[in-house]
Amino acid sequence: MTRLSVNINKVATIRNARGGNNPNVVQVAKDAERFGAQGITVHPRPDERHITTQDVYDLKQVVTTEYNIEGFPDERYLKLIEEVRPEQATLVPDPPNVLTSNAGWDTIGRAEELKPIIDHIKDLGVRVSIFVEPEIDIMEGAAKLGTDRIELYTEMYATAYRKNPEQAIAKYAAASKRAHELGIGINAGHDLDLENLNYLVKTIPHIDEVSIGHALICDALYYGLENTIQLYLRELNI
Numbered sequence: 348m349t350r351l352s353v354n355i356n357k358v359a360t361i362r363n364a365r366g367g368n369n370p371n372v373v374q375v376a377k378d379a380e381r382f383g384a385q386g387i388t389v390h391p392r393p394d395e396r397h398i399t400t401q402d403v404y405d406l407k408q409v410v411t412t413e414y415n416i417e418g419f420p421d422e423r424y425l426k427l428i429e430e431v432r433p434e435q436a437t438l439v440p441d442p443p444n445v446l447t448s449n450a451g452w453d454t455i456g457r458a459e460e461l462k463p464i465i466d467h468i469k470d471l472g473v474r475v476s477i478f479v480e481p482e483i484d485i486m487e488g489a490a491k492l493g494t495d496r497i498e499l500y501t502e503m504y505a506t507a508y509r510k511n512p513e514q515a516i517a518k519y520a521a522a523s524k525r526a527h528e529l530g531i532g533i534n535a536g537h538d539l540d541l542e543n544l545n546y547l548v549k550t551i552p553h554i555d556e557v558s559i560g561h562a563l564i565c566d567a568l569y570y571g572l573e574n575t576i577q578l579y580l581r582e583l584n585i
């Protein structure tokens with residue numbers, strides 16, 4: 348069964364736009380879980396454009412499903428993981444000023460950098476997932492790093508899906524098959540939405556978790572958060 352982790356970055360974006368505490372990020376996380384979310388994901392970027400460092404600590408007090416903290420593993424991020432001990436740390440190769448995540452890790456060329464970080468986070472008892480593109484050699488590099496999971500970066504799939512779903516998913520199916528053979532858990536995320544989600548999880552077995560934020564929060568503006576979470580869960584056949 349594929350779990351739905353709701354990324355609440357964009358709730359914090361709206362809150363920060365006025366500088367107050369509305370919408371209340373902690374309350375939205377609690378409600379999202381009450382509405383059926385099986386995880387809460389945040390990506391506390393260095394410039395705090397949405398999720399702040401304080402949000403990360405505050406959410407730790409209330410998240411009862413699975414807490415997934417994404418980010419580039421710099422000192423600031425690793426301190427958060429050490430102090431908050433989420434269920435999962437998802438490592439993303441984002442430079443500080445990037446608009447949004449737009450690339451996966453080079454698990455071969457950056458193995459020396461990544462391996463000690465992954466070992467350290469696993470020693471903390473936190474599951475490690477690394478954000479990657481759907482390439483066979485990258486899967487094999489990920490296995491050598493000892494990561495618990497990979498997160499398939501699904502922007503390319505989402506972009507190509509409307510035009511040709513079979514073509515859009517081909518590399519993801521091959522990469523996830525290889526990852527599964529190598530004993531690596533599989534997450535997926537970025538630009539997933541109500542249109543492209545079901546085909547992804549129907550075609551690719553073994554996806555443990557999808558983390559969805561931008562499209563889900565946009566949909567909630569029309570359908571309401573509870574209805575929207577239920578709509579996404581339905582696309583996951585939950």
Ligand SMILES: CC(=O)[C@@H](O)[C@H](O)COP(=O)(O)O
Pocket residue numbers: 354356357390392417439446447448478536537560
């Ligand atoms: C790793 C990933 O694909 C998402 O978490 C993405 O980083 C969302 O970040 P923004 O909400 O800042 O676009």
Ligand SMILES: NCC(=O)COP(=O)(O)O
Pocket residue numbers: 354388417498535536537538539558559560561562563
């Ligand atoms: N890891 C992907 C994520 O958390 C949310 O990405 P998006 O749905 O906001 O594109």
